[in-house]
Amino acid sequence: MSHAPIKPPVITLTAGPVQGYPAVLEAMARPMGYDFDPSFQAFYEETALKCAAALRWPDPALIIQAEPAVAIEAMAASVISKKDVVLNLASGVYGKGFGYWSARYHKEMVEIEVPYNEAIDPQAVRDAFAARPDISIVSVVHHDTPSGTINPVVEIGRIAKENGALLLVDAVSSFGGMDIHPEDCHADVFITGPGKCLGGTPGVTFIAVSPAAWEHMVANPDSPTASILSLLDWKDAWSREKPFPFTPSVAEISGLAAAIDIYLDEGPETVWRRHALTAEACRRGVTAMGCDLWAAREEIASPTTTAVRVPEGLSDTAIIASAREQFGVILSLGRGDTLGKLLRIGHMGCTAEPIYAVVAITALGGAIRALGGRADVSAGVEAALDVIGNATA
Ligand SMILES: *Cc1c(COP(=O)(O)O)cnc(C)c1O
Numbered sequence: 001m002s003h004a005p006i007k008p009p010v011i012t013l014t015a016g017p018v019q020g021y022p023a024v025l026e027a028m029a030r031p032m033g034y035d036f037d038p039s040f041q042a043f044y045e046e047t048a049l050k051c052a053a054a055l056r057w058p059d060p061a062l063i064i065q066a067e068p069a070v071a072i073e074a075m076a077a078s079v080i081s082k083k084d085v086v087l088n089l090a091s092g093v094y095g096k097g098f099g100y101w102s103a104r105y106h107k108e109m110v111e112i113e114v115p116y117n118e119a120i121d122p123q124a125v126r127d128a129f130a131a132r133p134d135i136s137i138v139s140v141v142h143h144d145t146p147s148g149t150i151n152p153v154v155e156i157g158r159i160a161k162e163n164g165a166l167l168l169v170d171a172v173s174s175f176g177g178m179d180i181h182p183e184d185c186h187a188d189v190f191i192t193g194p195g196k197c198l199g200g201t202p203g204v205t206f207i208a209v210s211p212a213a214w215e216h217m218v219a220n221p222d223s224p225t226a227s228i229l230s231l232l233d234w235k236d237a238w239s240r241e242k243p244f245p246f247t248p249s250v251a252e253i254s255g256l257a258a259a260i261d262i263y264l265d266e267g268p269e270t271v272w273r274r275h276a277l278t279a280e281a282c283r284r285g286v287t288a289m290g291c292d293l294w295a296a297r298e299e300i301a302s303p304t305t306t307a308v309r310v311p312e313g314l315s316d317t318a319i320i321a322s323a324r325e326q327f328g329v330i331l332s333l334g335r336g337d338t339l340g341k342l343l344r345i346g347h348m349g350c351t352a353e354p355i356y357a358v359v360a361i362t363a364l365g366g367a368i369r370a371l372g373g374r375a376d377v378s379a380g381v382e383a384a385l386d387v388i389g390n391a392t393a
Pocket residue numbers: 016067068069070072094141143144145146170172173196202
């Protein structure tokens with residue numbers, strides 16, 4: 001059977017994987033390093049230290065040779081033991097999903113779940129510790145991407161620390177796009193990757209791991225080794241003096257180093273500012289156009305993804321298809337529990353530029369209109385331009 005050729009998109013404004021920076025793609029085309037060669041071993045060490053600098057973390061970053069979803073599962077397998085009571089915080093699909101991985105390893109789980117357009121209330125975390133002082137691990141997703149909402153990880157981290165629990169943070173789609181680092185939130189394991197806000201590719205993960213978390217893994221008799229789910233296997237691999245347990249993802253490491261260089265060279269504060277500005281222009285434009293934001297309150301709306309409620313009577317997939325067909329612009333659907341309820345505009349990495357808010361609003365509004373819905377596209381564009389103009393005035 002033969003298929004008609006499919007035209008590639010003109011502009012990709014998804015919530016990850018994102019359009020990569022050209023310098024990342026160029027770096028990935030470098031000749032393949034051999035993992036026993038001293039030049040590659042030195043480059044790997046430099047990359048682990050570079051990641052640590054971006055994370056503002058004192059120890060070399062742990063690099064895992066797989067996409068972040070694998071590394072998050074590996075974190076569950078490696079850290080959580082049969083003695084642990086896990087407090088899982090679920091404000092969305094990723095938070096809820098971590099509980100299922102946790103269930104394979106923990107003694108017991110306490111879960112706080114809120115509607116997926118809401119954020120976790122730190123007081124509920126405090127109450128959970130009061131009721132269950134035996135909670136030993138707290139797990140939280142900073143930006144639950146399928147909802148486009150942010151959890152207050154700094155407050156949550158402080159409470160976890162006060163209660164002597166380890167904190168596991170999924171910061172895959174927030175780190176690099178806003179001001180968050182492992183030490184800010186007292187994280188013991190803080191997972192992120194280059195495929196979202198850093199404008200890299202999704203095939204590798206880098207992690208900050210605290211000494212307490214390493215101790216916990218070493219003491220966990222079921223923490224895997226010689227396994228794709230092992231964090232311990234790669235603990236010392238950052239050092240040029242230590243052999244790799246398996247072949248690292250050589251091209252992805254080059255891409256990761258390039259993505260971190262772009263981030264540090266531009267200046268993190270500047271990068272966060274353009275993410276926040278693009279998101280604000282999107283939110284203003286979306287509401288001026290007559291659409292509703294998904295987030296219950298604007299304070300919890302992510303600066304890296306804008307989630308928009310699907311207008312009544314219209315289908316999410318039809319809107320996405322129309323935006324692609326008419327304009328070549330790709331937006332994201334919801335996922336899992338948010339599928340069918342919202343649409344997402346990603347502004348991560350190189351698409352965190354205010355002009356893309358104008359593009360997204362035009363494509364989204366144009367698609368809604370083409371399907372017979374109501375969208376005041378010109379009001380949306382004007383509102384976005386106002387935000388951009390005020391910021392640059
Ligand atoms: C993208 C993302 C991940 C990683 O998922 P992959 O399937 O590996 O891309 C994990 N957590 C969150 C919150 C994400 O947005």
